[in-house]
Amino acid sequence: MKGLLEALRFDAQGLIPTIAQRFDTGEVLMLAWMNAESVRETLETGLVCYWSRSRGKLWRKGESSGQVQRLVELRLDCDGDTILLQVEQTGVACHTGRTSCFFTAWRGGALVELSAPVVAPETLYGTAAPPGVP
């Protein structure tokens, strides 16, 4: 993993922007941040782990919601300062219950919602989750 970590250019906070894309459909799911530790864990476990800037700790994607991302391939860009993850997404990527976080578009001078939640956030995170839901 040494060659990879040396090729990555982390910013002054030790972070690197990371795009998650569905490996099969090409849908861009989200952008989050990784640090060296989360890159290491992701490659070791095969499950995507980010760094949460708001919580200041490792963010094992899907830990509370069950909506994990299995790593298919890690790619980096030409100057090593961005990561692109090809992932297999279980369920939805967005905490709002939508498949992708990019569900809002600017069209004709207004913000337009492109998709509705396919699962209620309460189902993902709340106590209202029915038995059997991860």
Place this chain on the structure above:
Amino acid sequence: MKGLLEALRFDAQGLIPTIAQRFDTGEVLMLAWMNAESVRETLETGLVCYWSRSRGKLWRKGESSGQVQRLVELRLDCDGDTILLQVEQTGVACHTGRTSCFFTAWRGGALVELSAPVVAPETLYGTAAPPGVP
């Protein structure tokens, strides 16, 4: 454009990470940064304009290489701190002459080049450009 600029959460430097994706194939081309001015110009002209952090000025993509990006749609993510541009890419997105900047993968413990340049960088930027090349 007011509703959009208000919905975007620029960082402390007034910037927002911006993903460019081909609108037709879904290929992720690059990640760059925009500020309010470049968002405004992009929407007004229909040609993608970033903010170059290294040069500290507007970066009209393709200005010197001819490899412009026509804006098809601007999207933002659930918390407004990332932009996803659906673009029509003329030629190649990467300054190395490859279609995408994400041409390097980590496979089996080594960095692997996924694609070769389809056009020589000298042709894009240098004086070696043959007549007729933009």
